[in-house]
Structures are given as C-alpha cells and as structure tokens.
Amino acid sequence: MSSVDLLRLALPRYVQEEPGLARVFDEGHADRIAAALVGIRVRDVMSTASARIPIARPQATVIEVAELMAERCSPLVVVAREQGGTLGVVTVNHLLELLVDAAEGTT
Numbered sequence: 849m850s851s852v853d854l855l856r857l858a859l860p861r862y863v864q865e866e867p868g869l870a871r872v873f874d875e876g877h878a879d880r881i882a883a884a885l886v887g888i889r890v891r892d893v894m895s896t897a898s899a900r901i902p903i904a905r906p907q908a909t910v911i912e913v914a915e916l917m918a919e920r921c922s923p924l925v926v927v928a929r930e931q932g933g934t935l936g937v938v939t940v941n942h943l944l945e946l947l948v949d950a951a952e953g954t955t
Contacts, residue, residue: 858885903928906935910946913938 863869902916902925916925927935
C-alpha cells in the first residue's frame with residue numbers, strides 16, 4: 849500500500865468515482881470532508897485496505913518490518929496483538945529514523 853492509497857481512504861467514494869467533482873468543491877467543503885474523518889480509527893478503514901497492508905507480530909525485529917515494507921511496497925506495517933486486534937502501526941518514516949539512529953550510534 850502506498851501513501852497515495854492511504855490518501856484515497858480519506859476521499860469520499862463519490863469523488864473517487866467522479867474525479868471532476870473535486871474541482872467544484874471550495875475549501876469550506878473540503879474542511880467539512882476533513883472534519884468527517886475526525887474520530888475514525890485505523891481499524892475503521894482496515895477492512896478496506898487490510899488485504900494490502902502487511903501485518904507483523906509484536907516480536908518482529910526492525911529488519912523484519914523493513915523487509916515486509918519493501919516486499920509489499922507499503923509505507924506502513926500493522927503490528928498485531930498475539931491475542932488478536934491491533935497493537936499499533938509502524939510507518940516507514942519512523943522505521944527510517946530508527947535505522948539512522950542505530951547507524952549513528954555505531955560510528
């Protein structure tokens with residue numbers, strides 16, 4: 849899943865189906881669409897994107913998570929609880945920060 853795919857989750861389906869509608873909305877309407885996203889949790893959109901988002905176990909190493917992101921071309925990995933549910937999400941930006949910090953610590 850790419851960052852663009854994540855952005856699509858925020859767009860109303862009717863705008864995705866008819867892209868020309870995006871030109872007729874003013875900023876006030878765009879703000880109302882954005883306000884509709886307040887309170888939506890990751891799990892609320894997971895059914896839409898879950899087939900494409902890689903899932904890691906809680907014990908996964910940084911390298912395992914990086915490999916999942918690279919293999920699936922995904923900017924994020926969901927970390928699943930062992931007893932079910934979601935523990936959290938690791939983004940590629942955070943993962944890169946960890947890798948850079950680790951590399952800087954070894955020099």
